[in-house]
Amino acid sequence: xxxxxxxxxxxxxxxxxxxxxxxxxxxxxxxxxxxxxxxxxxxxxxxxxxxxxxxxxxxxxxxxxxxxxxxxxxxxxxxxxxxxxxxxxxxxxxxxxxxxxxxxxxxxxxxxxxxxxxxxxxxxxxxxxxxxxxxxxxxxxxxxxxxxxxxxxxxxxxxxxxxxxxxxxxxxxxxxxxxxxxxxxxxxxxxxxxxxxxxxxxxxxxxxxxxxxxxxxxxxxxxxxxxxxxxxxxxxxxxxxxxxxxxxxxxxxxxxxxxxxxxxxxxxxxxxxxxxxxxxxxxxxxxxxxxxxxxxxxxxxxxxxxxxxxxxxxxxxxxxxxxxxxxxxxxxxxxxxxxxxxxxxxxxxxxxxxxxxxxxxxxxxxxxxxxxxxxxxxxxxxxxxxxxxxxxxxxxxxxxxxxxxxxxxxxxxxxxxxxxxxxxxxxxxxxxxxxxxx
Numbered sequence: 001x002x003x004x005x006x007x008x009x010x011x012x013x014x015x016x017x018x019x020x021x022x023x024x025x026x027x028x029x030x031x032x033x034x035x036x037x038x039x040x041x042x043x044x045x046x047x048x049x050x051x052x053x054x055x056x057x058x059x060x061x062x063x064x065x066x067x068x069x070x071x072x073x074x075x076x077x078x079x080x081x082x083x084x085x086x087x088x089x090x091x092x093x094x095x096x097x098x099x100x101x102x103x104x105x106x107x108x109x110x111x112x113x114x115x116x117x118x119x120x121x122x123x124x125x126x127x128x129x130x131x132x133x134x135x136x137x138x139x140x141x142x143x144x145x146x147x148x149x150x151x152x153x154x155x156x157x158x159x160x161x162x163x164x165x166x167x168x169x170x171x172x173x174x175x176x177x178x179x180x181x182x183x184x185x186x187x188x189x190x191x192x193x194x195x196x197x198x199x200x201x202x203x204x205x206x207x208x209x210x211x212x213x214x215x216x217x218x219x220x221x222x223x224x225x226x227x228x229x230x231x232x233x234x235x236x237x238x239x240x241x242x243x244x245x246x247x248x249x250x251x252x253x254x255x256x257x258x259x260x261x262x263x264x265x266x267x268x269x270x271x272x273x274x275x276x277x278x279x280x281x282x283x284x285x286x287x288x289x290x291x292x293x294x295x296x297x298x299x300x301x302x303x304x305x306x307x308x309x310x311x312x313x314x315x316x317x318x319x320x321x322x323x324x325x326x327x328x329x330x331x332x333x334x335x336x337x338x339x340x341x342x343x344x345x346x347x348x349x350x351x352x353x354x355x356x357x358x359x360x361x362x363x364x365x366x367x368x369x370x371x372x373x374x375x376x377x378x379x380x381x382x383x384x385x386x387x388x389x390x391x392x393x394x395x396x397x398x399x400x401x402x403x404x405x406x407x408x409x410x411x412x413x414x415x416x417x418x419x420x421x422x423x424x425x426x427x428x429x430x431x432x433x434x435x436x437x438x
Contacts, residue, residue: 006179006187008033034222035187037178067253070164070206073111076261076271077104080233080246082254085165087204089253090197092171092226094211094219095235100244100262100269101210103130104235105167107268108208110136113164116156120147120173120183134268147183149174149192156199163205168196170210172220184212189221197228226250237264241358243278244269245298258299276415279305279357287385290377293417294369295390295408296361302404302411304388306356307366309373314350325355326370327362334370334393341397342371342430344378365402367393368421368432375433383436388417397430399423 008017010033015026017033024033069084078084081091095101106127109115119127124143131138142163146152152174156166168174174192175183182188193209200207209229212220219226226232230252237244246260262269263278272278280293290309295302314320323331331353338344351374355361368391376383390408392400401423402408409420426432 006035007038009036010034034190035179035181035185037176037191070112072108074104074108074271075273076246077108080248080254080258080260081231082248082251082258085206086230086253087206088201089231090200090207090209090229091231091233092209092211092219092229093233093235094213096213096217096239098239099235099237100264101235102169103134103264104246104262104269105169105208105210106130106136106141107134109141109165109167110134114140114142114162115165115167116142116144116159116163117167117169118144118146118152119169120145121170133266147173147175149176149195150178153195153199156203165206165208166196166200167208168210170212171196171225172212184220186222190224193221193225193228238358243358245359247299255299259301261298275301275303279303279355279359287382289380289382290373292369292373292376292383293385293388293412294366295388295412296359296363296365297402297404297408300404302408303359304412304415304417305359305361305366307369307373308354308356309370309377310352311346311374311377312350312352313348316350319347320350320352322351323353325358325360326353330364330367331370333395334367335374337393337395337397337429338371338374341428342375342433344375346374346378349378363402364392365390365408367391368399368429371429372421372432372436375437379437381437384419386417387419387421387436388412389421389432391422393429397428399426399428399432 008019010024010027010029012029013024013027015024023029067086069086071084072078093101109117117127124145127143131141144152144155171189171193172184175188176191179187179191196207214220231248232250234247234249235244242263242265244262244264246262248256248258250256261272261275263272292307293304294307295304321328321331321335335346335351339346353370353374369389371393372383372389390402390405392402394400405422412420421432421436426435
């Protein structure tokens with residue numbers, strides 16, 4: 001027989017206390033005492049048995065077997081997961097409030113068969129309103145409005161094999177009676193997540209948990225929460241825009257360099273297989289001054305984006321440098337290269353650079369496109385709409401090759417961009433300006 005009680009244990013030095021103290025009296029760290037469940041085994045026989053149960057096994061004696069994946073029926077989510085869900089996989093999905101986490105999971109519950117949706121934040125009536133808006137099937141989704149993790153585990157033990165997926169929204173609202181702390185505390189979040197994970201592994205049912213985020217934009221709760229789950233997904237995007245990106249921060253069963261692209265519409269999140277529809281605008285046959293197409297790599301997928309620039313003369317002592325979707329420090333460096341290496345007097349002009357579609361560029365692969373776009377706006381000469389520029393620009397004004405350059409060019413040619421500007425065509429930025437801005 002096992003009895004459980006709770007103690008406060010310091011996460012730094014292991015000091016135990018029966019009550020919470022603001023500062024550990026042993027090591028002096030503030031807030032390091034965390035409430036933890038302690039199990040006491042009465043029988044010495046059961047203790048010896050549990051210690052001798054596990055035995056070492058030779059790696060060569062373990063048979064190899066291919067894990068069958070479960071498709072979520074959402075193409076972009078399958079891409080990020082590495083081809084689908086693995087039985088018993090535990091996924092933590094986090095993101096800013098209102099970004100679409102609950103919407104995505106409700107759509108997932110509608111597509112995978114019989115799903116159990118455990119809600120600790122919304123009432124079942126509110127979920128019903130969202131399901132009606134999304135056009136979800138009502139018979140395949142079972143709702144449970146509960147925040148006590150022990151009551152949830154009782155329900156799962158009764159209906160162990162009925163559900164094909166379990167969704168918990170959110171883990172910060174769950175609590176157990178074995179701990180005295182409030183829901184959302186470090187001890188409660190860690191213990192509830194551990195118990196839910198154990199059930200998912202034993203029953204081989206995939207489990208999704210929604211996690212809150214902190215002011216710093218990190219997953220709320222203890223760091224161990226991200227370690228015990230199999231996959232951590234991050235949902236991001238501007239609420240004012242329809243674009244949503246899903247990234248895998250951690251994935252034990254697949255890659256972490258894939259990105260899922262969605263657009264938020266009235267009827268929920270729509271996967272976008274052709275991302276160029278979002279990021280490219282329709283231009284005239286002659287093109288527009290200041291507009292240049294480039295290619296970035298999101299995960300293993302090349303995506304074409306449009307760089308737009310505007311150069312305006314100024315009478316201010318310090319001209320403005322504003323950017324949207326590009327690191328301002330990177331823009332300052334590229335402007336310095338254009339001034340010093342190409343002779344453009346941009347110190348007399350305000351420069352504005354924007355990435356169309358609302359995506360943020362985090363790599364140097366579009367440096368050459370930014371330089372061409374700024375020069376095109378300065379000279380008021382459009383660059384051919386068939387041109388795609390890919391390359392990193394160094395402080396010496398040289399053009400460098402980027403990662404997966406051939407893959408990017410191949411995708412650009414597939415979409416009709418036949419003129420490529422890379423380090424193979426031009427060695428320096430000044431050479432590119434002379435060749436494409438005649």
